[in-house]
Amino acid sequence: MTRVLVVDDDLNVRDVVRRYLELGGHQVSLADNGEDALRWAAEHQPDLVVLDLMLPGMDGLEVCRRLRRRSTVPVVMLTALGEEENRIAGLELGADDYVTKPFSPRELALRVSSVLRRARATPPRPEDRELVDGELALDLAAHRATIRGAELALTTREFDLLMFLMSRPGEAFTREQLLEKVWGWDFGDQSTVTVHVRRLREKIEDTPAKPSRIVTVWGVGYRYEHGY
Template sequence: MMPVERTSTSIVFIEDDEKLARLTARYLESHNVRVTLATDPREGIAAVLREHPDVVLLDLMLPEIDGFEVCQRLRARVHTPIIMVTARGEEADRVMGLEGGADDYLPKPFSARELLARIRAHARRARGLAGPPAERQIVAGSLTIDPCARRAIFGGMELALTTYEFDLLHALAERAGRVLTREQLVDLVRGSADEAFDRSIDVHVSHLRKKLGDDPKNPRIIKTVRGIGYVFAIDRM
């Protein structure tokens, strides 16, 4: 049984398959999700910037501008969670989508119930409602995380993080000095019910390293433990 979502969620769905878009929108709207449809990628970008939705649902195969480029353009302007949906479900495509700034990836044909669950999960995280908020700030070396305000300050500067990146950094910093496997990070950040794959964590860690100014070849903050996972190494900060 799907949990009841009392707070209305809004999405912009950028999809050129009008039949699929209408059917999906009808299902989502019956579950308290307000949907704005855009079949043209430029119209979709404008809708996101205009309406500030909770989540963007983005098809990969779009006319003129593909979903990868749309994702990159949006990510340069907003931090709204982006879920890519596409018939191209190979790992290389999923990795490319994540590297382009997507938060999640759902291959077609997808379950409408799973899509709804993912939209709700990303919307809750973006609002800081994924679970009981921790009242205390987390301080790990030069990094300070405020879970309630969902802000991360590093070296006196606020980091511009996506919802997924914030949750991943929070999970690592809260357990600083402890090695976490990729599977543990997936469970901590996304919940074990979501489909995930090892490379997705690697891509997001790579994004975090860039934003922290960490050397990807010799990282000193988020260190790779070969064959196991990652550790937030405050002793090197």
């Protein structure tokens, strides 16, 4: 049974989310502030965190930032409709997905299941265990990325996006296609892809402003250039 930590200061939201996630077979713990959430996460190591960005005291962005310093646990954010800047900031900090308030509890439960499914994907076949491009290497079975021998701190979505692009060098994909293939969404905010590409470039490119691996195909989307 997967352990999900739900962090929201609204009692009604916490209760509704808890009931829907428990119906989906998850074990759910609750926190109403950032300090308690971080303490619980450090002690119990949840499989996923549902995190509201508008928390009293320490806000959700700071909670996400501190989680990312010590863990790659998947994070699904809860944001209000008018909080686009905060949503993008959360994605840049390493959140894996988001749902906007007011939200459908069923949609949230589906998003949680999708993120967990990708985080716990079946290991690849032995012949597909590694992707290598010069100094950049992905160990698919270990879910580990390195560049020049140093391990990269990638979130689940960042790893999945990089793996997808590296396994299809030379092919151009639209943001819509990447949302479908990597996120499993048939709808969604395409800026999610843009933010994740930006984060990946900061980690794998020598000069992120002039990328040589993940290049922009103007009017289309992105392409991975093999043989960097």
